Amino acid sequence: MALREFIYLSDAKLRQFLPHPRRLRRPGALRLTTPVGGIDLDAPAGDAESARGRQLAQVVEHLAESARWFAEPDLRPGGWVWFEAPLLYFTLRDADRDLVLFTDPAPGTDPQYPAPGCRLLLHGSVRHLLGVIPVPVEGAALVEYGGGGDSAGTPFITAAGHVVRALTGTGDPAPPGAQGVRDLLDALDGLQPDLPTAPRTRGYARVTASLPATATAPRCLVASPLTVEYAP
Numbered sequence: 301m302a303l304r305e306f307i308y309l310s311d312a313k314l315r316q317f318l319p320h321p322r323r324l325r326r327p328g329a330l331r332l333t334t335p336v337g338g339i340d341l342d343a344p345a346g347d348a349e350s351a352r353g354r355q356l357a358q359v360v361e362h363l364a365e366s367a368r369w370f371a372e373p374d375l376r377p378g379g380w381v382w383f384e385a386p387l388l389y390f391t392l393r394d395a396d397r398d399l400v401l402f403t404d405p406a407p408g409t410d411p412q413y414p415a416p417g418c419r420l421l422l423h424g425s426v427r428h429l430l431g432v433i434p435v436p437v438e439g440a441a442l443v444e445y446g447g448g449g450d451s452a453g454t455p456f457i458t459a460a461g462h463v464v465r466a467l468t469g470t471g472d473p474a475p476p477g478a479q480g481v482r483d484l485l486d487a488l489d490g491l492q493p494d495l496p497t498a499p500r501t502r503g504y505a506r507v508t509a510s511l512p513a514t515a516t517a518p519r520c521l522v523a524s525p526l527t528v529e530y531a532p
Contacts, residue, residue: 307389307501308400308528309356310428317359360527363504370521371418375510381523383505384531385420386410386498389432390488400426402528405498406489419520421485422505422528423456456508456522460484478511481522503527
């Protein structure tokens with residue numbers, strides 16, 4: 301059986317599939333049931349890790365049937381998508397280092413990766429990274445704008461422009477909203493020529509925003525990931 305190697309796994313999103321507990325199975329044991337299975341919360345550490353793996357497999361099986369391809373049109377915030385793309389990942393070298401950003405290579409920087417019809421920008425928390433060291437870049441703290449990079453959609457869209465000021469060395473932050481996100485993507489693209497080749501990845505994410513194409517930029521999907529893993 302082939303093993304899967306994860307870069308990112310959000311326990312917070314995994315727990316979103318767990319509703320309120322329904323009943324106690326035995327003294328001290330709490331059983332949570334979900335549309336895709338159940339999990340015991342008080343199991344020993346080894347059993348809990350095994351249960352976590354089973355729960356993840358069930359959730360991924362559920363999303364495999366319902367999630368849409370990230371480049372499809374008419375995606376709405378809150379919906380689930382699946383993706384497969386080379387991704388670079390960054391953290392902010394700042395007092396608030398909780399935010400991690402994943403982005404596909406800038407068009408023209410990777411000869412093995414043609415210019416995409418839809419860019420991909422993922423935002424999450426470094427707490428969910430698994431055994432990888434992302435590239436730290438200078439950036440403004442998001443805690444006062446977006447809850448410390450807690451992956452919440454609206455705060456991220458509002459705060460993205462504030463990171464651009466430190467990334468680009470300009471005096472003012474980029475405007476919030478879609479233009480701020482595009483400016484952030486441009487700033488990250490500017491860092492890429494000196495970086496190694498992006499590994500090919502795949503995973504599932506919840507849509508934060510879908511930015512339409514402009515005269516100078518392709519469409520861009522902004523999302524918060526449940527999983528990012530190396531693609532075989």
